[in-house]
């Protein structure tokens with residue numbers, strides 16, 4: 251549950267907030283003055299404060315200033331009437347998260363409040379990265395004990411004790427955001443704000459103003475000056491997610507911040523000095539973007555000082571069991587139920603799947619399994635078809651048929667080809683629309699490519715077909731480009 255504290259002396263406003271935020275997920279407390287609000291904060295421990303600028307007693311700005319003396323992180327949204335935007339700017343400089351103009355429009359109010367609550371969660375929920383050995387009582391951890399993850403932990407540790415810029419790369423769903431938050435949580439800036447910005451989600455022309463602010467009249471629609479995230483997040487950490495999608499102009503400004511800590515608001519010419527740590531992430535191959543001149547080479551080198559390359563899940567299959575267990579416990583806790591376990595063949599299927607969507611895909615599969623499983627144990631038949639399709643009988647689950655050809659599977663499990671046939675027929679019987687041969691062929695191509703890290707020559711060799719045939723199959727089956735390297 252998220253806790254909101256509203257500080258406003260107008261009863262009408264208090265009443266509308268109670269109506270707007272009447273939900274079991276939100277707990278609203280109200281205070282009628284700045285003094286009362288400041289007294290309530292240590293007791294209520296709100297996740298977000300929404301405060302009027304003009305009140306009887308101490309003003310909203312003074313309240314914010316006093317609050318910031320003891321708490322740099324608590325997000326505060328200021329409310330001001332039209333025509334007093336100068337105050338709003340002062341508020342942003344004092345570290346307000348955002349401001350709202352009164353009378354406010356409800357969808358906008360909700361958008362800002364939910365955005366601020368997400369930021370509060372990002373700052374509050376500590377992501378632990380120490381290899382979680384036998385402790386089961388963790389809330390938010392980076393799960394995994396495989397070797398590639400051990401290297402990730404080491405780098406997070408090194409980055410946490412320094413102030414260096416970090417670049418986190420890796421396929422979608424591998425945990426880049428989680429790692430960024432772990433670095434922040436363990437850094438010397440943990441008591442200062444953390445703001446995550448998804449560069450791909452904000453239209454190009456707005457991103458620059460979002461990051462650096464703008465002066466009044468800088469562009470059509472810029473009726474007032476606006477303070478950007480860099481100014482607002484001074485002394486804190488900014489997480490630039492999907493930096494590969496940033497325009498070249500914005501890249502130039504980011505480079506300057508990295509080199510000299512300065513920038514100008516859009517349409518302004520006064521240099522502004524800030525002290526902000528930057529952590530960047532992308533799932534795009536930045537080297538290729540540099541080669542195509544879509545990403546500045548100098549910025550790339552500046553960001554690439556410390557690079558954390560997140561391993562895809564298929565390269566750390568040993569962690570799948572651990573992750574599946576972690577997610578089963580997590581969903582059980584959310585629904586206040588007992589955690590389910592996984593049958594042996596279902597686990598083998600999870601371990602053999604290619605996981606193009608990585609940990610996020612596994613999390614979704616487990617969530618679905620938690621919901622559909624009829625008993626305390628998640629069965630193979632309760633997994634989605636694409637996961638079952640990638641599965642083979644588990645070690646020891648089948649007897650080897652005399653004379654049958656055997657060969658190692660992707661997961662290193664001995665494979666009895668005759669039994670495999672039985673498994674596939676069971677699958678076909680469950681799904682009358684399924685064309686078993688092309689489905690199996692598609693899965694084999696995907697697995698071979700994953701096994702060979704996308705190298706088509708090696709994958710074709712492994713499958714015993716020519717590279718030209720492999721390419722035709724990739725096209726025919728619509729296999730995602732990310733899996734192949736030309």
Ligand SMILES: Nc1ncnc2c1ncn2[C@@H]1O[C@H](COP(=O)(O)OP(=O)(O)OP(=O)(O)O)[C@@H](O)[C@H]1O
Pocket residue numbers: 391392393394420421422423424425426427428429532533609610613
């Ligand atoms: N090692 C891990 N342990 C536990 N949960 C993880 C791990 N890695 C990822 N997750 C979970 O998987 C989901 C995706 O992770 P995250 O958002 O960090 O991925 P990402 O690399 O930023 O993906 P994208 O490129 O799509 O933005 C999140 O719900 C996250 O909590």
Ligand SMILES: [Mg+2]
Pocket residue numbers: 426427491
């Ligand atoms: Mg992400």
